[in-house]
Amino acid sequence: MKKLLFAALAATALTAQTAAPKPAVPVKLMRLDCGTVAANDLDQFSDTRAYVGQSKRLTASCYLIKHGDAYMLWDTGLPAAMKGKPIDPKAPMDATVTATLVEQLAAVGIKPEQISMIGISHYHFDHIGQAAAFPGATLLIGKGDFDALKAGEPGTSKVPLAPWIDGTAKSVPVSGDKDVFGDGSVTMLDLPGHTPGHHGLLVHLAGMGNVLLSGDVAHFRENYDSDGVPGFNTNRADSIAAIERFKGLAKNLKATVIIQHDPRDIAKLPAFPNWAD
Template sequence: MSLRIAAIAALALAAPVAAQTAPAPGPADVELWRLDCGGVQVNDLNAFSDTLAYTGRTKRLVASCYLIRHGGDYMLWDAGLPEATIGAPVSKTDAMSPVLTTTIKRQLAQIGVAPEKIGRIGISHYHFDHTGQATGFPGATLLIGKGDFDALKAGKPGTSTEPLRPWFGGAGKSEPVEGDKDVFGDGSVTMLTMPGHTPGHHALLVRLKGRGPVLLSGDTAHFRENYDSNGVPPFNVDRAQSLASLARFKALAGNAKATVILQHEAADVAKLPAFPASAR
């Protein structure tokens, strides 16, 4: 055998071994920011109880959104109140009065993230305080529960495609999510089906290397007392599904030992570092 043939044969034998012993790529670095996406002054807290548990009570809710960096990819979770809300007076008589002082884009600019870098927008559900600034990111792929997607397309009562017009009637790419979805394919960010508040409502599980799992509620529950007592708002589309989703959410939180963030509860949102700091 010539030296040339012997060398080729040796390389051929070594190739499978090299392939078998090559180290697998490590998990992507994941980073999570909490964003200020507004608030809601609730002047009649019974708006969140179909058993009238909060008669005569008021509460200021926050409307939080979240930025997730997965390696070099960016995802926005929920899109807050519409920018047009900035400067609107707070009503002391309306059942609910929205409040907004800054925008998602302004906050992203503080950490050097251009809107064009947002590759995905995950929407927990179609309500206006979770979709309000989505149109500012028309190049992102919209991830939304299939039940909500179908309700929006059908124009069901309580829905509006206007806050999501790049993906409903525009050229934006959308992905209706049925069931759970492993967003990046490595288990680090998972949309969790939690129907009941809306037909396709989802929560989000983010696994951070240092801090551990963080469970973002969407509107599975709105505030801590509501969560602890399994309270159901009268405007939820399905009471039985709402209670089943609450049970699943709590079981997941316990089994994963996750930090629970109720997205409308200021004390829960404060568990994460104040922007522009992040959790990792």
């Protein structure tokens, strides 16, 4: 009896080893320009007064992910109404938009109704500004952020995400990490601290390998390198833990790190309208 059992197990193992692997669903990643931010008072990004008297131009980045025939947006940038807005050099922080998401998608032949999912790193206005252009998409957002939006907590606005907050459109509040497509290719990473439900995104590409999109775990390289915490983060201890986890993932996965607000990281991905794959 034992011999028969061992023989059956051996045959099963051999079949598993020799069977053709299931073909992976092709995944591609494209960076979209979602605006420019003038941080005229850069010290807002430090609760230790690290950047007194400094300023920096930052970028607002969004990302298009193609998983087989499905399209997902990661973040939706500054509001479309800011298109062409002059930047006020005297404001502590100001922003403008050159081209809307819908315009950029049209340039690559994609209609708003083809976007099936929107993943949101967090509830700040420069990451949710153009979400309403895709009311048919399912919204993926950290549960902590979703709850804060529903409660109307300070620093939140329901308006850009109104169809999902009021239940008109489908939403998926995400607790912890989430394997978006169920195959390990795209994972929302639980990185709270900047906001209660803040997430980053891990994308695995066949050619380029692992790519880590930061959300706002850090806003620029100096901030990232020094584990800097902006004074407006909702939880300092969680922020430090999140950036520690993010750096650990980057090291262990040998990932390309894209700090979404740092213009110097844009060149790590092909220029629009080209795909990374």
